Amino acid sequence: MxxxxxxxxxxxxxxxxxxxxxxxxxxxxxxxxxxxxxxxxxxxxxxxxxxxxxxxxxxxxxxxxxxxxxxxxxxxxxxxxxxxxxxxxxxxxxxxxxxxxxxxxxxxxxxxxxxxxxxxxxxxxxxxxxxxxxxxxxxxxxxxxxxxxDYPLFKLLNKVSFVDPTEADLKDMLKSLFKGDTVSAKARLEGNIHTVQVDMRPDKGELLVYTPDNKISRTYSMGDKIRFELDQLPDQNIKQFNDKQQGINQSMNAGDAERTKKVLEGPKPKPGTKNQPKPRV
Known part of the structure; x- marks a missing residue:
């Protein structure tokens, strides 16, 4: 040789x-x-x-x-x-x-x-x-x-309310789960932050998230709808939520102002008519 x-x-x-x-x-x-x-x-x-x-x-x-x-x-x-x-x-x-x-x-x-x-x-x-x-x-x-x-693991990870996860954090979790390791992280369950463990369940199409003492657990599947309560959102997401809501409020206020202006000005006269409508006071 x-x-x-x-x-x-x-x-x-x-x-x-x-x-x-x-x-x-x-x-x-x-x-x-x-x-x-x-x-x-x-x-x-x-x-x-x-x-x-x-x-x-x-x-x-x-x-x-x-x-x-x-x-x-x-x-x-x-x-x-x-x-x-x-x-x-x-x-x-x-x-x-x-x-x-x-x-x-x-x-x-x-x-x-x-x-x-x-x-x-x-x-x-x-x-x-x-x-x-x-x-x-x-x-x-x-x-x-x-x-x-048949088991979109990355999409399932995105359904979990991890505390301030970066894209790199999610990729590291993905690599560990690929090897078969149980992943440890911080996530919000039942409105509070807990140290949790994450395991795959490909045969059931689920991701299992639970506390080490097994007192709190939740399974995530692709059929789940993502529903956030304000107090369950990480701080950065709360800011994004508030900014978005403020933009919606500004848009609605602008619309209200335009509608008020039209009401005060009254209806526009039709072409060719002699009598012009008087503005409402």
Whole structure:
């Protein structure tokens, strides 16, 4: 294997979360012509949930030609105290796209993630989740998919009364939700500002917003009408509301003045008439 080929494979695995040290592991196995499994190169542990996830790069799943060796994917296993058994899923790599390690952990935890993948040359953009009660022939868990067009996440985020959100804030929320993370933010619920958490529900077409203690929650869907009460609007929106209302009042006042002028002047005489109407006093 040439240095260029080794660099190519290293980049492929680094793109799915493997550390740079993967070069040595790849080199040791591939230089000997052996099917290589990269085990323990990426081990995640969460002290709060006692979750352990191990990532194994399956170099023997690749396609080889005279120029380079490209791995097709990696295998991820997640185990925690709350699971009856470990969950394992083989994750394919499609043209350097597909799931990254941070997405894979959320996927194996049962969360929704967003993925761009290639299927027979066609690019597919789906929100996806694993069905842990059913497996397919390959041994992977069956996936539940919702097309991106069927779940307009950005529009749903715009329905939530976040406190002074910027466009950059909304984009950051979008990226985190795409990975399957629960987003924390400040929003107005029931007339008060709360620290809330936001989760996706693509299968129901909803966005769930709730306080950490679950005492207050609300679901947003595309069928919702946006109705604001004045005391629920952020300060900048209150100013916009007042400015708009002032403009309406000025327009109405101008209209009233014009109508009053016409009444005081009286009706205009018709052409050719001798008697001119007197103005009303």
């Amino acid at each position: 040439t240095q260029d080929n080794l660099d190519y494979v290293t980049r492929a695995f680094t793109n799915v979360g493997f550390p740079p040290q993967v070069r040595d592991l790849l080199s040791a196995g591939m230089e000997k012509g052996l099917p290589t499994i990269i085990a323990g190169g990426n081990r995640h542990y969460d002290a709060a949930t006692h979750e352990v996830m191990r990532i194994e790069g399956r170099a023997d799943q690749g396609e080889q030609n005279t120029e380079r060796y490209f791995p097709k994917g990696y295998q991820a296993t997640l185990k925690s105290d709350t699971m009856e058994e470990a969950r394992t899923q083989f994750i394919h790599i499609y043209d350097q796209k597909g799931f990254h390690v941070d997405q894979t952990r959320n996927l194996l935890s049962g969360k929704w993630v967003f993925a761009i993948e290639k299927d027979r040359g066609e690019e597919k953009r789906n929100f996806t989740r694993l069905n842990f009660d059913e497996k397919v022939a390959s041994g992977n868990y069956k996936r539940i998919n919702v097309k991106e067009d």
